[in-house]
Amino acid sequence: MDINTINDVVRRPAEPPGSHWREGDAWLAGGTWLFSEQQPNLRRLIDLAPLGWHSLSTSPAGLEIGATCTVADLYRFAAPDDWQAAALLRTSCEAFLASFKVWNAATVGGNICMSLPAGPMITLTVALEATYTLQATDGSERTVDAADFVTGNHQNVLAEGELLRKIHIPAAALRKRFAHRRFSLTRLGRSTIFMIATQGVADLLLTITAATTRPIRLRFDAAPDPEALRHSIDSLPADVWFDDPNGTPDHRRHLVKHFAEEIRGELA
Structure with a gap:
């Protein structure tokens, strides 16, 4: 247009x-x-x-993604063998409501800054404990946790003129075991829910997106039992559940509890 x-x-x-x-x-x-x-x-x-910002670079510290990295470049990225959770990069790219042709133009940073509930790059980076580097108009930078960036539907912490410069995913998160679930009303439709869990030696993180107006990340010191898992989900504020033609809040809450139990069993 x-x-x-x-x-x-x-x-x-x-x-x-x-x-x-x-x-x-x-x-x-x-x-x-x-x-x-x-x-x-x-x-x-x-x-x-x-400006020619680097799209993708690896180091012992993890993966750095430039904000202008295209979805196509992220999808083609070949990760080190011990980064087992890097498989989520492709999974998240495939969650886009867009054709492969759009992938060649759409950027990782653009999807994050749109800050929509169903933004798959938000799901990916929150689940993998990423941090974002934000750059102000005077060139000064600040770092925010990916889980704190989106504050609501199409809302985030960016100040006037501030931009997302790069995303850092720590290597420790990329080495974790993981499980994910996604539901949409049609096979290639917009996500009604998109959930990712990662499991390390000392914790389990469950990230809930698309079902909620902002990303929700639940942390457990050990694998929770079914009752504790249900209680954590039921304790979320009522106004955090998203309501649109893809699902009511009650429908989304039910799906999250159903798939959370499947994920719990898979990682147990």
């Missing part, structure tokens, strides 16, 4: 790109959402692609 309110596109932004920022601006990465509907408040786009 043409955005007929745009007067200018910054094709060669400075580093940091926020030095260009002014009211009516928007960051342009993949643009798959930006060009999907009218944007009446926007006057200018700042193209991040020319």
Whole structure:
């Protein structure tokens, strides 16, 4: 879709790109959402692609994903053999409500910053205990836990002009055992729920997304029994459950408890 309110596109932004920022601006990465509907408040786009940020890099500390890394690049990533949970990278890419053609443009950072309940890159990074590096307009940076970034449906902690620069997934999380469940009303439809559990030596983490307005990560010091697991889910605030045509809050809560017990049994 043409955005007929745009007067200018910054094709060669400075580093940091926020030095260009002014009211009516928007960051342009993949643009798959930006060009999907009218944007009446926007006057200018700042193209991040020319900055050439690294897409993916590995180190003993883990995996670093540049915010402009495309979904296609993430899907093709070949992880070290001992990163067994890296299989979730492909699983999460396949949870997109998008064709493989969109994968070549859509970015990991864009999906996270959209902050929708069914954003699979949010599910992936919260479940794998990632941290995000955020960059302000003056170039200063801060780090936030992925679990704290999304605060509600299409809401997050980004300040005006601030951008997501990169994502770090620790190697320890990538070495954990894992299990996941996803449900949608149609085979290729938007997720009604998307859940991932990872199990280390000393803890078990259960991440719930799509069913809730923000990511929920439950931590257990040991594998919970069925009653403790149900109690943790029932104790979540009533207003955290998402309501849309893909499922009512009661339907989603029921599915989460059902699949959580399956996951518990799988990892036991």
